[in-house]
Amino acid sequence: MAAVRIGVVGATGYAGVEIVRLLTRHPNAQITCVTSESRSGVPLSAVFPHLSGYVPEHLRPFSPTEVAELADVVFLARGNGWAMKHAATLLQAGVKVIDIAADFRLRDPAVWREYYGCEHEAVDLLAEAVYGLPEFYRDRISQARLVANPGCYPTSAILALAPALKLGLVDPGGVIVCSASGVSGAGRSKTEVPYLFSELDSNYRAYGVLKHRHTPEIEQELSAAAAGTAVPVTFTPHLVPMTRGIHTTAYASLAAGADPSGLRQAYEEFYSDAPFVHVLPEGQFPETKQAAGSNYCRISPVFDERTGRVIVLSVIDNLVKGAAGQAIQNMNLMFGLDETAGLDFPAMYP
């Protein structure tokens, strides 16, 4: 079977270069095209010496016809608002598209406008785009031409809370998501004072308080899990002085009449066919480093008898299950490959 030919648009960002890194060990994929506007002309390994010997490709400027000729699928790892301008052209040229940015995640263009401050320019594709969370949309992803790869925080929050909502164990009304992320989530183009090492080292802070763009994405998918009941979410992200990893501490109230005793067991069953979700044994709690470099999400759901609250802790590597790894997992499904192809290795610890 011929290897899937891969294009990566925006290969010099953290998500882009992580897609490349992960694909170097994929048994059924071959990188054929890497683009960058700022560094076009040089080999990718000149920008990232750790890829020397693995990716001979030179960076080139983006050209839809070139990409369509060279690749079967293209990962769009550019900033928000880029994919909606270019996806249609790529799809028409016969390339499958996985967008790492936010452009096709929100189904409602009005919500896009509210949170991203501009009109959506590819409204007609919103209905076709599939939200690329395989644990919930495996079948639809398998048939998709256009996949919206989920955000990093939403991945950790939805995997943590959606089972409880779907199983009716918690009340849709009182959800709080308190998350903490490594700094790489800010991206490689955030060359501003607040992202300098000396500003973030030995420092912890909230940001995007009250208005983070991942809030509507979490709400959209949790509401879907709650069979359409609106799930308003208070979401507070924080920056941790580390490069990789997201930890989510999610709170919800036990639903009236629900039995909390089987909570952990219910999660284990819910994710029994999900190769990358690991519900930890009773009494164990996840650590971000247990996911570092890998596509795993580790989850611990517990019940606080004193206050009647369900607390679900989850961790992922924001660049892998929160971006590049999940994108490859989606690609595997889109091309009929084993869901774990190229991703079946453990985290790096310590």
Add this chain to the structure above:
Amino acid sequence: MAAVRIGVVGATGYAGVEIVRLLTRHPNAQITCVTSESRSGVPLSAVFPHLSGYVPEHLRPFSPTEVAELADVVFLARGNGWAMKHAATLLQAGVKVIDIAADFRLRDPAVWREYYGCEHEAVDLLAEAVYGLPEFYRDRISQARLVANPGCYPTSAILALAPALKLGLVDPGGVIVCSASGVSGAGRSKTEVPYLFSELDSNYRAYGVLKHRHTPEIEQELSAAAAGTAVPVTFTPHLVPMTRGIHTTAYASLAAGADPSGLRQAYEEFYSDAPFVHVLPEGQFPETKQAAGSNYCRISPVFDERTGRVIVLSVIDNLVKGAAGQAIQNMNLMFGLDETAGLDFPAMYP
């Protein structure tokens, strides 16, 4: 005026040595006695070279009569359960006592038993002990012989939420405290695998989930702020790969009929006479590094219109306002000194 003569029991732990560091610049205090069981006989500066030239004292084993002779006030910086065995003797000998550990924080010995797993051995002193949070108990501290210095998480959580409860702005029923701490909070005697550098570096995790000992302390003081109404708290502490700092993200529901528009202003007024609490300007959020090495607590209360929740963010240095600095602030009050004496300097940034 003669300098207050200071004893520090347990001077080789992180809280103990921080008390010493801060007192080196106190205008009205003189360290006269430092104790350590494990390192007695050597100069304190042999254990901590950064104190060379500042503290000539040798470490000695603890002796209540010796301490009583040498000191006017003694800071007890030993583990939980130590002070309740020795406080009475010290008080009888005429020394004032500030306990950095938990022994005299909880007013109800039954709660002590439940959370600390043993009987309280100085129940008669519990009524006399004053909870050493100057922003709430300034007058009582001024008259106290025995002060229970608050826990680090409770300091950040109570300063964040008590005003809203006291002013009736939030509902006592739905309080969640999601906190993150630097590792020094674990202390210098936690020489176990989970506290090794390689286990904590680039790692973030919750701990003490459902059963952290600071929970009843937070509940006790928030209930006091709510005029005695019980305030059950879901409290989740997390470990951040940094040495100093606590960040608390506290959630509560707006009280029925309360007007959220003056929230920040109300906090500013509430803390107008508190020299170490800084309510940040509108739109600014606190960072732990803005408190590093200093006795300041910075606070941002905000209202989330979408979900009807009040969110209060606060930061402190866990070793200063969360331990040693607050203890000195208490000492200042107990001896009629200026509340800010020895503590009036800004954080170290970056």
Add this chain to the structure above:
Amino acid sequence: MAAVRIGVVGATGYAGVEIVRLLTRHPNAQITCVTSESRSGVPLSAVFPHLSGYVPEHLRPFSPTEVAELADVVFLARGNGWAMKHAATLLQAGVKVIDIAADFRLRDPAVWREYYGCEHEAVDLLAEAVYGLPEFYRDRISQARLVANPGCYPTSAILALAPALKLGLVDPGGVIVCSASGVSGAGRSKTEVPYLFSELDSNYRAYGVLKHRHTPEIEQELSAAAAGTAVPVTFTPHLVPMTRGIHTTAYASLAAGADPSGLRQAYEEFYSDAPFVHVLPEGQFPETKQAAGSNYCRISPVFDERTGRVIVLSVIDNLVKGAAGQAIQNMNLMFGLDETAGLDFPAMYP
């Protein structure tokens, strides 16, 4: 072809668990036996959740007969002084042995005594043992029953300097090795105050000044490279607040009459058949993170015209090329496998 059956003795240390992690993706190896004295009886994944689903094995106490029955090769990842007591028994039972500790690295038992403070207990095996640095001893390793896996600092220092000595480009007389290492090199059993997070974070210090045990190992191999001329080395290791990585800055004087203009080119040719040594392009210098999690060594040799000195910079991941990865590279050679089997993936960056 049947998979090589692998035993790992001391699987709960950092080197041991890294061997396991790397072997989970090795195409020709199967872990059949993992031992630990402290944690025997539990699954390895109970100690290291990141291995869940990859290594079903339970930890067992070490038994030479059991190991010999279950494994074709055994990695000894115990402390210094353990292997010399057990290697003979294992070899006699027909198992190949790769010692990760120092026991068989020094050819001269008198040097062992001087630096390790005890008599060597397997002197007869010293002659047989092969120093497991494939870039220099590839053929002998292929034939070996007993391989002494090099130390982490020596690997970085020897790869940096041996070519220049072998090619006569530098003077054997004035070698200085100034290295900096991540903390994981101290191991997982160093549960002492100096290895706590709060002691190492934001801190940098030298250690082992004048008397580090890796000094004679570096001298032995550099002298071999210098065709037997003694190469006395001043070696100063430092601790960096990071988990993985070694950076070596090595200094030597240009040999009389040597031409420094072809220095970089000479290194590139020297390592042309070494799959894991990457001589960086002119003007690029290595960073430890460019090797993280991988078996690569990146090297930059430069000449300082002003002072007549050759400076060679090199980086490795101390747990991979400096321990577990190099051990697997040795295993590959010992079993006639491709030298890169299971190790052909790039570093994790960022």
Add this chain to the structure above:
Amino acid sequence: MAAVRIGVVGATGYAGVEIVRLLTRHPNAQITCVTSESRSGVPLSAVFPHLSGYVPEHLRPFSPTEVAELADVVFLARGNGWAMKHAATLLQAGVKVIDIAADFRLRDPAVWREYYGCEHEAVDLLAEAVYGLPEFYRDRISQARLVANPGCYPTSAILALAPALKLGLVDPGGVIVCSASGVSGAGRSKTEVPYLFSELDSNYRAYGVLKHRHTPEIEQELSAAAAGTAVPVTFTPHLVPMTRGIHTTAYASLAAGADPSGLRQAYEEFYSDAPFVHVLPEGQFPETKQAAGSNYCRISPVFDERTGRVIVLSVIDNLVKGAAGQAIQNMNLMFGLDETAGLDFPAMYP
């Protein structure tokens, strides 16, 4: 006695804001003027909330006449090449000048041209400027109008090596300086990819190899210590994933006929009247964290019998003794104040 009135030009850089932080506790100084081109008009505390309540001043654009009117001394904390354009005007207006940048450190304008790539524009002032290392130029600094505050690396290297050279204990011919610095040394305006948190975290690398601008500064002062004999220096700086601190490991050969047995004692005597240099006891080695936030330099000189080399280890906080603190120490001397005024407090540890 009236407080010295202080101006800080470039108060929003790391050195500038550190001068301000340290002066908040100075007993004889008052900040009267802080300038910033980029943020003029806002209060300094709006940029740095940790200074709230301490520095009411608003940032203003630089005006020499305004500064001269408001201040008795001005600290110039701008980039290299700025001070040489403005110092003359300020001096003529009667203000004393302490330049934190490099403009007046090198006595030879040809060396300036070679290393800084432009002509020196205030050659006439070079003879007047005093190199502001109080341990070597205390008397001249006391009389100076214009002080060139030393670079951070040179401070650590000169304090480490100059005594040995001055006392004839080491050979001027073979000096190597291998230093490692926290990231704040790069400054707050280096908003480029290599200074992002994710690029530096868990990473260690050399930089400025063969051509760092601090090399001629170190050579100039070590040559002065060696009574004019040229001291060529191989200098290699490295970046450590931490914010503050410089560690220097300096190597030199024992001078022919010198007795190494009294090395440590000789250093102790040499620095007996230097309040901020602490020669550590035998067998102790310095750690950067033991200087954090303080003006101390800790030093350990040792002799390596095996190789005949003297090794001197030193640590400073690059922003304090390496910049702002040393500048204030110089100011104290220039105004006849106690050399330690405002600087007499220990490091922050941990």
